[in-house]
Amino acid sequence: xxxxxxxxxxxxxxxxxxxxxxxxxxxxxxxxxxxxxxxxxxxxxxxxxxxxxxxxxxxxxxxxxxxxxxxxxxxxxxxxxxxxxxxxxxxxxxxxxxxxxxxxxxxxxxxxxxxxxxxxxxxxxxxxxxxxxxxxxxxxxxxxxxxxxxxxxxxxxxxxxxxxxxxxxxxxxxxxxxxxxxxxxxxxxxxxxxxxxxxxxxxxxxxxxxxxxxxxxxxxxxxxxxxxxxxxxxxxxxxxxxxxxxxxxxxxxxxxxxxxxxxxxxxxxxxxxxxxxxxxxxxxxxxxxxxxxxxxxxxxxxxxxxxxxxxxxxxxxxxxxxxxxxxxxxxxxxxxxxxxxxxxxxxxxxxxxxxxx
Amino acid sequence: xxxxxxxxxxxxxxxxxxxxxxxxxxxxxxxxxxxxxxxxxxxxxxxxxxxxxxxxxxxxxxxxxxxxxxxxxxxxxxxxxxxxxxxxxxxxxxxxxxxxxxxxxxxxxxxxxxxxxxxxxxxxxxxxxxxxxxxxxxxxxxxxxxxxxxxxxxxxxxxxxxxxxxxxxxxxxxxxxxxxxxxxxxxxxxxxxxxxxxxxxxxxxxxxxxxxxxxxxxxxxxxxxxxxxxxxxxxxxxxxxxxxxxxxxxxxxxxxxxxxxxxxxxxxxxxxxxxxxxxxxxxxxxxxxxxxxxxxxxxxxxx
Numbered sequence: 001x002x003x004x005x006x007x008x009x010x011x012x013x014x015x016x017x018x019x020x021x022x023x024x025x026x027x028x029x030x031x032x033x034x035x036x037x038x039x040x041x042x043x044x045x046x047x048x049x050x051x052x053x054x055x056x057x058x059x060x061x062x063x064x065x066x067x068x069x070x071x072x073x074x075x076x077x078x079x080x081x082x083x084x085x086x087x088x089x090x091x092x093x094x095x096x097x098x099x100x101x102x103x104x105x106x107x108x109x110x111x112x113x114x115x116x117x118x119x120x121x122x123x124x125x126x127x128x129x130x131x132x133x134x135x136x137x138x139x140x141x142x143x144x145x146x147x148x149x150x151x152x153x154x155x156x157x158x159x160x161x162x163x164x165x166x167x168x169x170x171x172x173x174x175x176x177x178x179x180x181x182x183x184x185x186x187x188x189x190x191x192x193x194x195x196x197x198x199x200x201x202x203x204x205x206x207x208x209x210x211x212x213x214x215x216x217x218x219x220x221x222x223x224x225x226x227x228x229x230x231x232x233x234x235x236x237x238x239x240x241x242x243x244x245x246x247x248x249x250x251x252x253x254x255x256x257x258x259x260x261x262x263x264x265x266x267x268x269x270x271x272x273x274x275x276x277x278x279x280x281x282x283x284x285x286x287x288x289x290x291x292x293x294x295x296x297x298x299x300x301x302x303x304x305x306x307x308x309x310x311x312x313x314x315x316x317x318x319x320x321x322x323x324x325x326x327x328x329x330x331x332x333x334x335x336x337x338x339x340x341x342x343x344x345x346x347x348x349x350x351x352x353x354x355x356x357x
Numbered sequence: 358x359x360x361x362x363x364x365x366x367x368x369x370x371x372x373x374x375x376x377x378x379x380x381x382x383x384x385x386x387x388x389x390x391x392x393x394x395x396x397x398x399x400x401x402x403x404x405x406x407x408x409x410x411x412x413x414x415x416x417x418x419x420x421x422x423x424x425x426x427x428x429x430x431x432x433x434x435x436x437x438x439x440x441x442x443x444x445x446x447x448x449x450x451x452x453x454x455x456x457x458x459x460x461x462x463x464x465x466x467x468x469x470x471x472x473x474x475x476x477x478x479x480x481x482x483x484x485x486x487x488x489x490x491x492x493x494x495x496x497x498x499x500x501x502x503x504x505x506x507x508x509x510x511x512x513x514x515x516x517x518x519x520x521x522x523x524x525x526x527x528x529x530x531x532x533x534x535x536x537x538x539x540x541x542x543x544x545x546x547x548x549x550x551x552x553x554x555x556x557x558x559x560x561x562x563x564x565x566x567x568x569x570x571x572x573x574x575x576x577x578x579x580x581x582x583x584x585x586x587x588x589x590x591x592x593x594x595x596x597x598x599x600x601x602x603x604x605x606x607x608x609x610x611x612x613x614x615x616x617x618x619x620x621x622x623x624x625x626x627x628x629x630x631x632x633x634x635x636x637x638x639x640x641x642x643x644x645x646x647x648x649x650x651x652x653x654x655x656x657x658x659x660x
């Protein structure tokens with residue numbers, strides 16, 4: 001295309017200058033093509049988009065939301081309490097022991113025949129005449145709460161320790177990491193059992209306080225997690241900070257005079273956030289596993305409070321006659337752990353830039 | 358290399374010492390002594406007993422004495438039945454060791470086979486089935502699996518007899534114990550096999566005309582085994598803790614079930630002895646795995 005604009009300076013014959021007459025100004029249509037049509041995505045939005053493309057991750061999010069919804073709202077509609085021994089008309093119902101799902105005891109059948117309304121025992125009752133459905137739901141609540149709180153404790157301690165060690169570096173880092181090495185090589189389960197045994201005897205709380213409500217076992221689980229499990233989180237965060245610290249944009253920020261607090265807040269934390277989220281998501285199921293294991297050993301939450309592990313353990317005594325009592329809490333544990341594992345994997349695939357294809 | 362070994366061995370010794378110290382001092386934080394019973398004893402008798410067992414010495418001297426005893430294989434006596442703990446360990450540990458080693462062998466071999474199969478048949482039906490089951494088994498707690506296996510195969514179907522000390526049948530305990538590590542190893546060896554298959558040396562070997570089987574077995578598999586060896590250490594720890602549960606459920610008289618019984622009975626000397634014993638095994642196993650890992654892969658730097 002020849003440009004016929006007369007205002008263009010005339011090109012001398014030997015000049016290496018580009019011949020401007022061969023260029024044409026862009027039309028409006030062509031200019032429009034250069035405009036960015038979509039909004040620019042942030043790292044977080046990008047990751048979420050990829051997460052929602054992963055069917056397994058979406059399935060686990062749906063499952064987890066369903067479980068959360070159930071354990072929050074369903075107890076409002078079920079007229080039984082987790083530690084309530086069933087009564088009919090104010091009299092203790094001695095026949096309501098170990099009922100099968102949706103079965104009514106004789107007293108209840110009589111009560112219904114006389115025109116009374118009775119909420120069904122969806123999963124039957126246990127050996128102490130308590131509604132099993134409510135116990136499983138409360139057990140799920142307790143197990144999830146233990147998993148969540150334990151992970152938060154691990155996160156806080158690991159974050160503080162790891163970032164101090166990673167940011168300061170040098171001798172401080174060396175000493176701090178030696179400590180981590182030693183704690184890491186301790187066999188955690190044995191130490192947990194040992195500490196739980198001892199803490200159960202040593203810790204005594206005033207009755208009536210929240211701590212006493214939770215029971216010494218639960219507190220000792222948290223203490224033990226706080227003491228032992230933070231090391232891998234601290235290692236992870238230290239490694240992240242060490243590698244991020246070496247990046248050019250940190251150097252650039254420092255060279256234009258950004259303060260350390262700003263560098264940590266604006267550059268380092270957002271960059272290791274995804275790794276932190278992923279490892280917290282994977283920490284929760286391992287905490288739930290540990291809790292159910294301790295319940296099995298007899299060091300779990302205090303009776304009558306149920307947890308999924310203690311329910312499954314209690315169900316072993318009558319396993320021949322009432323296998324469903326093991327199956328329901330077991331399915332619940334598997335569902336929670338499975339969906340959290342899948343969600344963690346999905347988050348890792350979505351947010352870990354190293355795996356980006 | 359020598360420096361590295363010395364460093365690792367020293368760290369292991371320090372760890373074992375710390376475990377001993379934690380065990381001893383936490384157990385001594387429990388209120389009440391061994392001679393507190395329902396019947397009030399004569400103070401003079403208590404004093405004589407304490408002197409006899411060296412309990413009137415300062416706590417630190419007691420710790421040293423306890424450690425000296427352990428180094429000579431003397432763990433003291435059980436508070437509940439008065440038997441020598443070293444004798445109890447001596448008779449129960451071989452059963453646990455056999456069970457644990459069998460479970461480990463099963464988990465390792467099947468895990469590597471399934472993982473490699475899944476990697477070689479990526480996105481085909483066998484891969485999907487293997488991935489499904491390995492994901493499922495990492496979500497089932499060992500005590501649930503063990504109880505269900507016992508219920509289905511021993512009681513309902515009666516295919517496999519229940520555990521009998523004279524005629525032990527190891528199948529179900531081994532399956533229950535191996536399921537989780539096997540699932541984990543399957544996933545691990547799948548990713549590492551995929552990683553190995555994507556390397557340049559595989560392409561070189563293929564382009565030289567090396568047969569497919571030789572490429573898989575000689576080049577890919579050998580390299581993909583390295584991460585699996587690193588997992589052997591944690592796996593031993595898992596199998597030791599898992600065996601406590603599995604042994605209790607199948608009523609196998611191994612050291613794990615003895616530990617659980619000791620916890621339920623609050624048999625403190627027994628708890629102390631088994632903790633130290635099992636922890637030492639774990640630390641030593643970890644040490645061996647670490648050294649083995651460095652020996653197998655010459656690319657790793659010794660720092």
